Amino acid sequence: MSGRLAGKVAVVTGSGNGIGQGCALMFAREGATVVGADLDVAGSEETVALAAAEGLIMDSVHPCDLTDPAQVEALMSRTVERHGGLHILLNAAAWIAFEFIEDMDYEAHWKRTIVGELDIVFLACKAAWPHLKASGGGSIINFSSANAYEALQASGALAHCATKGGVLAMTRQLAMEGGPHNIRANTICPALIVTSATKPRLDNEPGFREIVTAKMMLPRLGTPEDIAYCATFLASDESSWVTASDYKVDGGATSW
Numbered sequence: 001m002s003g004r005l006a007g008k009v010a011v012v013t014g015s016g017n018g019i020g021q022g023c024a025l026m027f028a029r030e031g032a033t034v035v036g037a038d039l040d041v042a043g044s045e046e047t048v049a050l051a052a053a054e055g056l057i058m059d060s061v062h063p064c065d066l067t068d069p070a071q072v073e074a075l076m077s078r079t080v081e082r083h084g085g086l087h088i089l090l091n092a093a094a095w096i097a098f099e100f101i102e103d104m105d106y107e108a109h110w111k112r113t114i115v116g117e118l119d120i121v122f123l124a125c126k127a128a129w130p131h132l133k134a135s136g137g138g139s140i141i142n143f144s145s146a147n148a149y150e151a152l153q154a155s156g157a158l159a160h161c162a163t164k165g166g167v168l169a170m171t172r173q174l175a176m177e178g179g180p181h182n183i184r185a186n187t188i189c190p191a192l193i194v195t196s197a198t199k200p201r202l203d204n205e206p207g208f209r210e211i212v213t214a215k216m217m218l219p220r221l222g223t224p225e226d227i228a229y230c231a232t233f234l235a236s237d238e239s240s241w242v243t244a245s246d247y248k249v250d251g252g253a254t255s256w
Contacts, residue, residue, distance in 0.1 A: 137182025
């Protein structure tokens with residue numbers, strides 16, 4: 001790798017698996033000091049071990065409940081105290097209930113998804129904000145979804161569609177508020193990515209893989225690395241004039 005993130009400190013939430021893990025490892029390969037955060041202890045330790053196997057050093061806070069404001073504030077403060085600043089925040093952590101409206105319980109499904117996909121992003125951005133300002137600015141990378149633009153066929157994604165639309169709109173506003181402080185805010189909009197969370201359904205639910213891939217112009221599903229390449233650009237100085245943008249990394253799925 002080319003050291004595109006050398007000298008930068010990055011907090012990556014959801015670093016214990018999937019997209020968060022892929023981004024954390026790529027950021028570290030590109031020279032960033034990476035602090036991962038996840039509720040999943042085993043997954044977090046796996047990410048640290050994968051980094052070590054490549055000769056990389058990665059800090060990690062786990063378990064970390066990213067829906068608890070006090071724990072999120074402590075994560076950001078600890079990062080700055082240990083590593084001298086904060087330049088990149090990537091919010092990949094999420095909790096989702098996939099239920100159709102007839103089966104969706106307000107407390108157990110709807111409200112938990114709002115907290116697990118929307119509140120969790122707000123809390124991290126709010127806690128990171130003063131540290132990004134103090135560091136002279138930086139990059140916030142949030143995750144919307146193809147489902148902010150289109151319905152997810154054959155899946156109860158009502159709450160997920162709502163939260164990802166919310167993240168998209170919230171990030172535009174963050175970009176406006178951050179402009180005077182050189183804080184950039186952008187979203188990445190993935191289609192379905194093969195992770196430990198999605199693979200069981202892709203492998204075991206008849207017809208689901210075919211429904212998902214039918215929308216894609218490129219004949220394969222995405223990987224965490226596909227998303228990490230885009231995230232690295234948005235985290236780097238190469239994107240210093242990019243803010244309030246949404247990058248669709250979806251194999252063309254939302255362009256039909």
